[in-house]
Amino acid sequence: QQELERLCDRLRLQSPAHRQSMEQQALEHLYRRLVRGGAAVLERYENQLRQQAEKLEMLSPLKILGRGYALVYQGEELVRRAEQVQPGDILRVQLAEGEITAEVKA
Incomplete structure (x- = not known):
């Protein structure tokens, strides 16, 4: 009986539906990582752009005249x-x- 249950479990794990479910979970995990990574890259570039804009503004002739x-x-x-x-x-x-x-x- 135990051997039969073990074989049934192995067969269930090999079924296309189970494999599809596992692959779907893996795909969702990778998608979440991609979204988080993309957001982090975007935030880093936004910070760099903001810093460069501030430097450029400091050198603006109108800002210099304003001082x-x-x-x-x-x-x-x-x-x-x-x-x-x-x-x-x-x-x-x-x-x-x-x-x-x-x-x-x-």
Whole structure:
């Protein structure tokens, strides 16, 4: 009787329905792993993108102007050194909000 039950159990384990059920469970497990892995990769790339965007924003000319800096132009040329201008020159000063015109005095 025990031998017959053992053989029946083995036969049941070898049945196509049982094998299909086992393969379906394995497939579902792999699918869950894929979804979790994909979400982790997506989150990592989102964090990297956010960090890069923050760095880029820190270097934005408008952000720099917002911190109190200004861009000074003589005509269309950006003034980088005091030696570029002479007394009497008219300069255009770009601020974070608007621009002004200034005359060099000394």
